[in-house]
Amino acid sequence: MQIILDNIPLLLQGIGTTIALTVLGYAFALVLGTALAVCRVSPIPPLRWAATVYVEIFRNIPLLSLLILLAFGLPDAGVLLPYFWCGVAGLSLSGAAFVCENIRSGINTVPIGHAEAARSIGLGFFGVLRFVVLPQAFRTMVQPLVNVFIATVIGSSLCAAISVVEITYVTQQLNIASAQAVLLFLVAGALYLALSLGVAYLGRRVERAVAPGGSRPLRTADRLQGAAQA
């Protein structure tokens, strides 16, 4: 226990870094992912192709390979980023691919008839999106987007492999110094669990809040996909 008490500042720094990595990585992933989703559903073929290629590359590359490439590979190509920002970049780039897919499949769950009806009463593109498609799509997107957030929390641990001082890195260093493995790994595990379970709880609250008529049953395919992504 002493090792924990003696190193509270270091542990707090680790927790702070994990949260910073996750929040920044997820925020950029949301922005980039939304832009990609807009490209993928746009009528401009080159944008659709580029976004498709992006998604296929970044959802299929292992996060660790991406982080290593960014942290150790980019300097050789003349791009120097601090390791922390390599971590944020890696989490955002890969998160964006999943965000894009979730938004796109969310939009796809809206029946075409709704959009046609909205257009026939004279709503323009943004009107259809804002009043008819997105409010309905958002409901099915909450849970998958929460899953991406949890994946970002868990993925942020890989930044330890590129020497970012976050929870996993701190745990490993303290273990080398003190050999109190069981205690340290339990504490670190509890911290991650608290983060992911807390976010999952918030996600369920949000989902219930945006579904006025009780929770809408999801289609089988969506549920299976959600479970596979988690």
Next chain:
Amino acid sequence: MSTTSTSATQVLFDAPGPRGRRRILLISIVSLLAILALIALGLWQFQRNGQLAAEKWLPYLRRDYIAFLGKGLLGTLEATAVAAVIAFPFGLVLALGRISRARALSAISAVWIEFFRGIPMLLVVYAFLLALPAYGVNLPRFWMLVVPMSLVSSASTAEVFRAGIGAVDRGQDEASSAIGLSRGQTMRYVILPQAVRLVLPSLILALVSLLKDSTLGFVVSYNELQFQGKTMVSITRFLVQTYLVVSVIYIVLNFLLTKAAGLLERRMRRRAAEGTGRSR
């Protein structure tokens, strides 16, 4: 894929008229040029730092380079396959435990699933690498990678199986109890065969995440692809090239698996639609 993107486009846009088509063409040309410029900029940056030189890329066609990375690829496939063979049946058992009426069994399964879904695999790997040896447990490097992979994957596949069991029509359950099957028999003869079929595409996607997890062999020095890359870099100093080649191999493998999952899912959905005479 083309059908889904068309349907999303149909939701949001009317079929364009002549003016709309001209505008689409114009924006297409502009964005195509922008994309090409971006790619050119990247290549120029690489060129300026001497990373495009032929002598840094041609070696990857040499037999010894290919053999070296091929050994890593074999290690990756072996770890992934063994982890899947352990994790999938275990995940099914966990899922059955989770939905069991025995409170204790259900609680234990739930804790196991939440725990391994909520913590990073790297932490588990470090625990195996650094903690267990202190207690006299020294696993070979292969198992230091594969056991954490299996533990983490068992939790996520348990959720896949649970979703699959939940997706089997309720009427099946009622019909089998009506013909006098017990709960266990219903599960074994009626629900599970259908559920397992339903989750096959998701299990292929679980292989993708196992393949990604196997890169943590990098940390425990098990000679999978990412670690072979690391070793290669320390010998050849071709850092960007090696890690790019390695990443491309992962992307291609996972892309093929993702495609296979999508194909299987579409085929099953078509079969289901034909079988019941309903279209979904």
